[in-house]
Amino acid sequence: MTIRNRTTPLPVQRAWVVVTPPKYSPELDTVVTLWDRLLDFFARPDDVTWMRPSYTRDIQPILQRARRMGAVHAGANGNHAGWPEPMYGFYHRRKIASWLTGDKKMPVMSQPRDLKDGHLTNLQMAALQKWQAGDFDRDWPSTPPPEAKITPDGLDRAALEACVGASFGPGIEAGRHLLKSNMWADPDKRDFRFSSRVQAGDLTARMCIPWHSDFKWCAGDWWPVPRPVDVIPAGAAPPDYQDWDRGVANTKAMVDDWRKLGFVVADRNGRYREVERATRWTVTPELLADGQWTTTVPGPGTATDGQADVRQPAEQLTGVDLASYGRGQLPPGQEHVWPILLTDEDRSIEVTVRAAQPQALSVGVVTPYGPEVADDDPHLTGTVFDDRLELQIALPVEVWPQRFTHAGRWEIRISTPEATTTTAYQLTVATESDIRIGEAAVRRDSACNLTVATDLGEREIQEAVAVLAADGSEVPLQLTGPGGFSGQADTAGAEGSPLRLRVIGDSRCGNPFIRERFLTPGGNG
Numbered sequence: 001m002t003i004r005n006r007t008t009p010l011p012v013q014r015a016w017v018v019v020t021p022p023k024y025s026p027e028l029d030t031v032v033t034l035w036d037r038l039l040d041f042f043a044r045p046d047d048v049t050w051m052r053p054s055y056t057r058d059i060q061p062i063l064q065r066a067r068r069m070g071a072v073h074a075g076a077n078g079n080h081a082g083w084p085e086p087m088y089g090f091y092h093r094r095k096i097a098s099w100l101t102g103d104k105k106m107p108v109m110s111q112p113r114d115l116k117d118g119h120l121t122n123l124q125m126a127a128l129q130k131w132q133a134g135d136f137d138r139d140w141p142s143t144p145p146p147e148a149k150i151t152p153d154g155l156d157r158a159a160l161e162a163c164v165g166a167s168f169g170p171g172i173e174a175g176r177h178l179l180k181s182n183m184w185a186d187p188d189k190r191d192f193r194f195s196s197r198v199q200a201g202d203l204t205a206r207m208c209i210p211w212h213s214d215f216k217w218c219a220g221d222w223w224p225v226p227r228p229v230d231v232i233p234a235g236a237a238p239p240d241y242q243d244w245d246r247g248v249a250n251t252k253a254m255v256d257d258w259r260k261l262g263f264v265v266a267d268r269n270g271r272y273r274e275v276e277r278a279t280r281w282t283v284t285p286e287l288l289a290d291g292q293w294t295t296t297v298p299g300p301g302t303a304t305d306g307q308a309d310v311r312q313p314a315e316q317l318t319g320v321d322l323a324s325y326g327r328g329q330l331p332p333g334q335e336h337v338w339p340i341l342l343t344d345e346d347r348s349i350e351v352t353v354r355a356a357q358p359q360a361l362s363v364g365v366v367t368p369y370g371p372e373v374a375d376d377d378p379h380l381t382g383t384v385f386d387d388r389l390e391l392q393i394a395l396p397v398e399v400w401p402q403r404f405t406h407a408g409r410w411e412i413r414i415s416t417p418e419a420t421t422t423t424a425y426q427l428t429v430a431t432e433s434d435i436r437i438g439e440a441a442v443r444r445d446s447a448c449n450l451t452v453a454t455d456l457g458e459r460e461i462q463e464a465v466a467v468l469a470a471d472g473s474e475v476p477l478q479l480t481g482p483g484g485f486s487g488q489a490d491t492a493g494a495e496g497s498p499l500r501l502r503v504i505g506d507s508r509c510g511n512p513f514i515r516e517r518f519l520t521p522g523g524n525g
Contacts (some may be wrong), residue, residue, distance in 0.1 A: 038190075075230075109167055144268045246509060247512060310387075337411050338427055353425050362415045412427060436517060459508065467499060
């Protein structure tokens with residue numbers, strides 16, 4: 001390197017640039033930063049013994065990061081808001097120290113089972129223990145002073161403090177490769193210089209490809225600062241949290257839509273709110289392949305068409321909320337895919353496939369993350385009866401250690417591997433959920449005015465439609481109040497004839513749903 005006005009070359013060592021995913025909470029830091037993790041990695045045995053922590057430098061950053069965690073995780077909302085600054089008093093020091101051990105061990109952080117690093121570093125714990133004992137420098141100013149000048153150490157710290165230091169399962173920006181001594185030029189010297197053996201790509205070798213997959217998989221207690229879990233949209237206030245990735249149906253959608261997601265920043269009042277999020281995702285029923293229908297039938301069919309007791313008329317489908325209803329004619333060697341949208345408010349689903357020979361069916365449930373629910377998954381129970389196959393799935397489902405999937409686009413996949421002829425079947429997916437159409441009261445008067453009262457409450461509703469079983473006509477419905485709808489039918493239809501109510505809306509945390517229920521009107525008038 002040659003610097004202007006310098007007569008001799010300046011010897012330098014190479015620097016490294018790591019390209020990372022976006023940090024969607026750019027003003028916040030993780031409780032354990034990559035700087036903290038590397039300080040601990042390079043620490044000598046006597047560093048803890050001789051340490052006298054500074055409140056400003058060593059204690060306050062940990063507490064401040066915890067204070068702000070409620071901006072990206074509803075579980076932390078309010079738990080730290082009342083902490084004074086500076087926190088010198090014995091009561092608070094003792095109280096917080098009690099949360100660092102035992103059953104309440106903080107911070108709550110997911111961790112890989114082989115590394116178990118979801119906790120504060122040894123140096124951080126030692127500093128807090130001395131703080132709890134009163135052995136620390138009470139040096140808190142109203143505002144921490146900035147460094148007087150730019151230094152190499154300061155540049156390293158500025159970059160590393162913005163990155164995740166725990167847990168490395170695998171991490172966000174870089175991971176456990178940084179904890180290998182042979183990665184460093186001198187493991188006994190904290191100068192952050194890599195060994196000459198390190199090549200491009202080594203630091204991120206364990207990271208997910210593409211990174212978007214990990215961002216969909218790693219909700220919960222993994223890395224809520226770069227990848228928020230729960231957020232408060234601008235204009236809202238606690239406890240009106242929404243899922244940060246609401247509307248992102250699955251892993252592929254995260255790859256497609258990551259640029260539409262919001263950032264969490266402080267407003268002019270210092271409150272952290274989600275901003276710059278794209279408008280809400282529009283949800284519509286998906287188009288199905290040939291041989292798949294969502295229309296009902298007038299009767300159960302006959303033995304000659306292979307559908308006796310397979311398809312049910314609308315009168316036999318009442319009494320349950322459905323995430324999906326359909327029927328199919330499945331040729332040999334093919335597979336039918338039925339998408340369903342589940343939300344944070346759903347506790348379980350029951351998948352029922354009716355067929356003349358249900359034992360010949362193969363039914364898989366694909367999660368939003370991609371993998372199917374395994375046959376031996378403890379959340380899954382399956383039973384084959386003479387006329388149907390039933391699967392019950394409790395939510396959420398752990399598809400990988402400490403990776404739980406819940407809200408998003410699931411798929412029911414139906415095939416008949418051994419069949420030699422076309423198989424007729426009927427599918428229903430019932431939900432146990434706080435989102436309930438329920439035993440709705442339906443009225444249809446002589447003027448063809450239709451009113452429906454449901455248990456949906458004050459949820460956001462995008463669309464509601466009543467499908468009249470008598471002729472298949474659709475009646476657009478208007479929201480008249482919490483859970484109430486009304487519309488004008490072209491014809492009155494047969495008295496007491498069932499209708500099918502379809503509602504598209506958002507859960508309390510902003511996840512879209514499509515729910516249906518077959519209902520019987522109370523009669524004309």
